[in-house]
Amino acid sequence: MTAATVRLTVNGAAREGRCEPRKLLVDFLREDLGLTGTHVGCEHGICGACTVLINGDAARSCLMLAVQADGAEITTVEGLMRDGRLHPLQEAFREHHGLQCGFCTPGMLLTALDLLRTNPSPSEQEVREGISAVLCRCTGYHGIVKAVRAAAVTLAPSR
């Protein structure tokens, strides 16, 4: 099995690496590109810790091969800050105690971002359904739901 070159854009920057075709995108991001903010929690699509934005849509990076991301534009949690300031969604997570151990947080943030893009003013039930894509064992989801709803309000005018 020969290594392949993967060229892609991550958080706005052109990146490149070589890996076997079987290498999972999440391992490529973490090991080859040094972006350890994206976490691995199950490697079978359920926990959502590995969720990143692929061409703008939230998707599991454990269910994609790195080679499939060739040419793609990817956003990871490392790319959310702007000018050294937290993204309003990150702010809201801090404000509403939307994280404890922080392990689910990267996937939670990117999933919530996608949710708010497709549904800018979700109801509580819609927020719950949206983030049910990511498992959190610490928070009971309470703070997360509050944070996402609050972020929806903050983000509304800018949209």
Next chain:
Amino acid sequence: MKPPKFEYHAPSTLDEALALLARYNGDAKLLAGGQSLVPLLNFRLARPAALIDLNRITSLAYIREHDGHVRLGAMTRQRAIEFSPVVARRLPLLREATRWVGHLPIRSRGTIGGSIAHADPSAEYPAVLTALEGEVVARGPKGERTLSSGALFETYLTTTLAPDEILTEVRLPVMPEGAGWAFEELARRHGDFAIVGVAAAVWRSGGRVTARLATAGAGGTPRRLRAAEEIVERDGLGAAAIEAAGRRASELVEPDADIHASADYRRHLAGVLTERALKRAAERAA
């Protein structure tokens, strides 16, 4: 949980993909959204010699209305279906069912072709295909054929597609104006595969009721509930008829037990959900 070694090909045309399939002579797997296949690879429960990635074949992703049908390319993402105006207008049942397929990040990648070809008996799309009397198009070295749901689904995770065939398109007849629909489902958690799901569509034309019912999770393949449909077609959409149809539905299914639910419970649920689905569909029907 890392995938075993495989060769990887990402053809950009269907013909190339077919040629590759032929070359590996049954040892290759098609990779669509990967939302079912990649977990199997990570668990090393699938060990294909090669993966043929369909994701670069742009011509396989489309939603088109044509000739009283909506045609969906096999590589159409579930997410695209969810947000498609054509689907919302012409196939509201498919749209509603899509919301039950995993979660948004799963639907970002998962495809309609992959879901149907994977033939998980608890999956929503096969039930919709069955209820709406849709067809799939398969291309192989010997050309193209179309298969009805009955001809396609064999048993758990098994279809009649040949190893050298690719499912290229799903065709669903446009739902008549004024049709009512509902997809009812009970799962252990939101986003899980159904314990049981029921797809329903009803419409009235010239004083006659037409009903369509199919299940997910109540047997090895999706099951059309013709005898239950007949009850409401004969007796109308009143509460008593709907209840009777529900009862009939639970007699029609042949579910199995697994760790999530007993066979009897599934049978019971098939009845309850048929009733609920019919009720909601009837309310929506013009």
Next chain:
Amino acid sequence: MSDRWIGKSVKRVEDFRLLTGRGTYIDDHPPIGNIHHAAIVRSRHPHARILGYDVSKARAAEGVVGVITGDDVARETKPFAVGVTTPVHYYCAATDKVRFVGEPVAVVVARDRYLAEDAAELVDVEYEPLPAVVDPEKALQPDAPVLHDKVGTNLAGHRRLVYGDPERAFREADVVLRERFRFPKYGSTPIETYGIIARWEPDGICTVWSNFMGPFIMHPLTARVLGLPENKLRFIVPTDIGGSFGIKSSIYPYIALIALAAKHAGVPVKWIEDRREHLLASSSGTDRVAYRELAAKRDGTVVGMRFKWLDNVGGYIRSPEPGCSFRPTGNFVGPYAFQHLEVDASVVMTNKSLTGPNRGYACGHLYFETEGMMDRLADELGLDPIEIRRRNLIAPEQMPYRTPTGGYYDSGDYPAALDKAVQVADYADLRRQQARARANGRWFGIGVALAVDPSVSNMGYVATALDPEFRAKPEYLPKSGAVDAATVKIDPLGRVTTILGTTPQGQGHQTVVAQIVADELGLTPDDITVVDEMDTFTRIWSISSGTYSSRFGSVGTSAVALAARKLRAKLVDYAAHLMERPAADLEFRDGAVRPRSGKGPSYSVKDLAGRAHWNTESLPDGMEPGLQATAVFGFGVSRAVDAEDRVNSSNTYGFIAEIMAVEVDRRTAAITILKYVTVHDAGTIINPMIAEGQIYGGALHGLGGALYEELKYDDDGQFLTGTFMDYLVPTATEAPAEIEIAHIVSPSPLTPLGSKGLGESSSMTVPAVIANAVSDALRPLGIRITELPMTPSNLWEMIRQAGDRGAEPRASRAGHPRPEPDSRHSLQ
């Protein structure tokens, strides 16, 4: 002392790095030269004799640098010490037999994890399959397959503990009730799995990075297993751990295994457990069969109880088991005043994975049973479940209260907390709603559950597992204690750094510590840098160190407060010397040492720091240079178990009162939570936001166990829930939409800040409260929940059977046969 920061919901300092993907979890450890990766070969058999290994193909595979098997483990390591006297030989991998599916049998080390997994598939192990047993009752039958030949039975340990005179209590009781309960096996599946990096240094020191959470008793145990002196084995725990809930206390056998693999391979080795491995073989609570008996008077006063337990610890008994049976010894009686108790605890080994602490350690089981019995008693006597509990609560005037089992409840007002729950839930209105719902044929139920919430385990409790005769031997060393340490130091420009080694897993220790130190030194939390990284070479630690048993809020915070106070006293002494005034005339206020009254100069922390660091000549005679203080806090109430098996198994005791209303769908048997009120008394709350976060999280763990999560095996020992599709972790849609939290504050007299722990919180009450609520909902059918999890399918089957019975259910229970006065044989 100003009280500015304690009690405030200060935002967490941890969040910035965690929100931006810059946490430092074990898998993010900066690259280590020449690191290689391990894959563990695991048993597919529930029970089999190992006949031999063939590792030649694996060794020859691409990228492989080492393979070890059980033979190496048997040759080069010792078995772990276990908490019982039966000769269970528990090694870090299988040596003679495999005893559960997923048990490690070999380790392959290769250039990367992909290659390691490829090679792991090439390891051939020859097995002779043996019959398996998974049910703890069946495992004790004479014809059951025996797991450990040397033990000769599957009973790892058994104790009969008698407190007061239960015999008489039962003889003289007006009412005796019996019930059988089953509690399922579930874990907490932290989203971050286990992770270890082991590296041998040229000088013979083995450094291990891991997300181990303590207790650090496991460090000396592991050192002994590896044949290393303690000061040659270095445990380092990175700042961030991705959740644990007790589970990561059981990583230590893997530390030994990976260290051995690294030694053989001659390279540093990293192993990150994958989810399949985690579900197969990390850790969980026990599944338990319990027989409960309750003796009461007509007026509802409980006079005694009998507990008979069979705790299933899986293929081996791994320390700190049998904590599953004994961790709550001091609070066996819960919040109730009865004095007579008999506990018959059996710890059983079967072909399931191993167990250990899981959030609420043993208390979920305890209260599920006890609170179920209290409801049965209410039923029996026609009393309201609130009323029956009120009649039995320990009174506030009795605090501090010595329980018959040796617990020392430091403070609390249980009736007030229950009243608060009743008021917040509007219990009377709930009952009215219920009446209306029932009239409409709906299955609406209300549940109540109370719990004494123990925090900070006294390590001495583990000895309850041993016979008093054994403990009386002269060579036996008694065990007790619960300590934690902290250092506070001030640098030359007056900035404060606090150093801990508490291994937090998301509890926000850095934030809480900054609040405490800010208050003690009159600063703001921003002025304080908190370094929380465990390193057994550089931190002060002891047997009990770590973050488990809700310790930090009680013992950790105490160490911090005391260290800060020590340092403050030193600053005052130093300033007194500079001012040439008696220290008694001065006080520390708003970040400076000032005269208590009148005028005079004051010295700010910054000022004193500069002088003390720059000019040691300015220090008074005998004062140690440097501005730092270390405090090691320990509880005086931590004593060894006494000859009567009494032990204060924890050090501070909070209280929980919960009320929940549910509806069970008449058609699908799905449960909907309509109302959930939880009242907590955890003494002084340092950061309400963080405290409530623990409650929300704990409640969902309890709900997971009650409704969704179970590590399931078939009768032959095959494991059925090896994926997250089968082991169901609740998502945001399953979490109750609204949880009403209220607090009562009874400060602990034992801690400097009055705080207690609450990390386990509602995980121990939710199984009880929801089971009671569902029982109440299904009362018209005569169904009482005595087994978890309540899946819709299970519930529906029960409902159907009740329907088939067709009997008027209420009557059948009213006529519950009164047991024989001497009910002992029913316990056999």
